[in-house]
Amino acid sequence: MTIAFHPDISTLMAFSAGTLEEPYAVVVATHVAMCEACREQKKRIDTIGGAVLASAGEAAMSPGALDRLLARADDSIELTRETSRSKAAADSRLPAPLASRLAGGLESVRWRWSGPGVSVADLPVSPGVDGRLMLLRVAGGRPVPEHSHGGQELTLILQGAYQDRFGRFGVGDIADHDEDVEHQPIAEAGQDCICLVAVDARLSFRNRVIRALQPFFGL
Amino acid sequence: MYAVTMEEFEGNPDRTAVSIEPIELIRRVAEARDREALTRLFQLFAPRIKSMMLRLGADQAQAEDLTQEALLTVWRKAHLYSPEKGAASTWIFTIARNLRIDLVRRHSSKPWVDLDDVELASDAPLGSDTVEQSQIIARVAKAIEHLPVDQRKVVELSFVQDLAHSEIAERIGIPLGTVKSRLRLAYERLRPLLEDLH
Numbered sequence: 001m002t003i004a005f006h007p008d009i010s011t012l013m014a015f016s017a018g019t020l021e022e023p024y025a026v027v028v029a030t031h032v033a034m035c036e037a038c039r040e041q042k043k044r045i046d047t048i049g050g051a052v053l054a055s056a057g058e059a060a061m062s063p064g065a066l067d068r069l070l071a072r073a074d075d076s077i078e079l080t081r082e083t084s085r086s087k088a089a090a091d092s093r094l095p096a097p098l099a100s101r102l103a104g105g106l107e108s109v110r111w112r113w114s115g116p117g118v119s120v121a122d123l124p125v126s127p128g129v130d131g132r133l134m135l136l137r138v139a140g141g142r143p144v145p146e147h148s149h150g151g152q153e154l155t156l157i158l159q160g161a162y163q164d165r166f167g168r169f170g171v172g173d174i175a176d177h178d179e180d181v182e183h184q185p186i187a188e189a190g191q192d193c194i195c196l197v198a199v200d201a202r203l204s205f206r207n208r209v210i211r212a213l214q215p216f217f218g219l
Numbered sequence: 220m221y222a223v224t225m226e227e228f229e230g231n232p233d234r235t236a237v238s239i240e241p242i243e244l245i246r247r248v249a250e251a252r253d254r255e256a257l258t259r260l261f262q263l264f265a266p267r268i269k270s271m272m273l274r275l276g277a278d279q280a281q282a283e284d285l286t287q288e289a290l291l292t293v294w295r296k297a298h299l300y301s302p303e304k305g306a307a308s309t310w311i312f313t314i315a316r317n318l319r320i321d322l323v324r325r326h327s328s329k330p331w332v333d334l335d336d337v338e339l340a341s342d343a344p345l346g347s348d349t350v351e352q353s354q355i356i357a358r359v360a361k362a363i364e365h366l367p368v369d370q371r372k373v374v375e376l377s378f379v380q381d382l383a384h385s386e387i388a389e390r391i392g393i394p395l396g397t398v399k400s401r402l403r404l405a406y407e408r409l410r411p412l413l414e415d416l417h
């Protein structure tokens with residue numbers, strides 16, 4: 001897999017620092033799982049984060065803290081839920097961060113019609129989280145309904161490809177544009193283009209779909 | 220996600236006994252349930268983790284509890300560590316950090332599906348040829364001190380204060396785009412020091 005488009009370095013820095021909202025973090029984690037270059041990049045950034053904290057100094061632990069730790073350190077070995085769950089449920093064609101949210105794989109997605117040639121499906125995020133995580137499916141040759149951005153938007157291609165003025169986005173590529181970028185991606189002819197998208201919750205994606213389609217269909 | 224420099228420990232005569240690389244200590248914990256190795260990990264990391272927790276806004280008791288939990292998690296999950304995930308100290312700080320994020324989110328009714336558990340879990344065996352990257356970390360820590368103040372500030376607000384980029388923009392009164400460009404500039408300056416990281 002040749003990946004040409006990566007998250008902005010500042011996006012990877014936020015991911016490493018743990019400050020990305022969940023929908024964005026899932027998209028970045030999925031890309032990182034697919035992208036060797038970004039795994040290397042993330043290692044460097046993690047090291048920077050560690051170096052920053054290394055200068056945080058030391059604070060003495062209270063007397064007896066070590067004894068309390070040793071008293072609690074039994075011989076049990078904890079196997080994380082995630083390991084077994086992602087093994088049991090995961091569609092092996094999907095990267096782990098996504099597979100754990102999409103137990104039945106892409107085939108099991110319940111698509112909702114959202115315009116001619118366009119369907120969407122929301123993926124679960126934790127309650128109270130700002131932002132929306134969704135799958136977007138666009139028929140070959142159709143315009144991808146994103147038009148102008150407001151707030152951060154991350155789009156990761158899972159299947160098929162689209163083209164816009166930045167180039168061709170194929171499987172594994174991620175579009176991480178500043179909010180004022182204007183572009184009109186068109187799905188490549190042939191296979192449906194399926195993307196994993198994180199958007200700001202304050203913007204209704206559906207409204208934006210309609211807005212993007214307005215010039216064509218007068219919706 | 221974080222790593223710690225061993226430089227100061229090595230320079231301290233009282234602590235020369237703990238200059239064994241953390242990766243080796245984790246291996247001993249994983250393979251031999253070695254309590255002596257756990258003790259050394261405690262000596263190396265507990266004061267750092269506690270200090271980090273205090274800087275992140277925990278009170279004394281919370282910082283102490285979170286540090287205990289972090290080291291207990293290291294004890295229980297040592298077999299899940301793999302060097303390809305990064306430096307051992309990075310892994311330990313990741314655990315500590317996640318515990319704190321969990322706590323904060325529980326209290327703010329903002330639960331978080333634990334992404335990092337997926338990352339932390341690994342079937343990869345403990346490698347024997349990977350050495351701790353502590354010198355690189357020491358180098359980077361020094362370079363961070365010499366970053367232009369405005370770049371250093373956004374790096375610290377992001378990694379230490381845990382602020383989202385939009386929150387950093389609000390906090391220091393600059394556009395979001397400027398926060399991002401300062402982070403990019405800081406990274407470009409530090410990156411040459413990280414080329415031999417593996």
Ligand SMILES: [Zn+2]
Nearest residue numbers: 006035037038
């Ligand atoms: Zn990448």
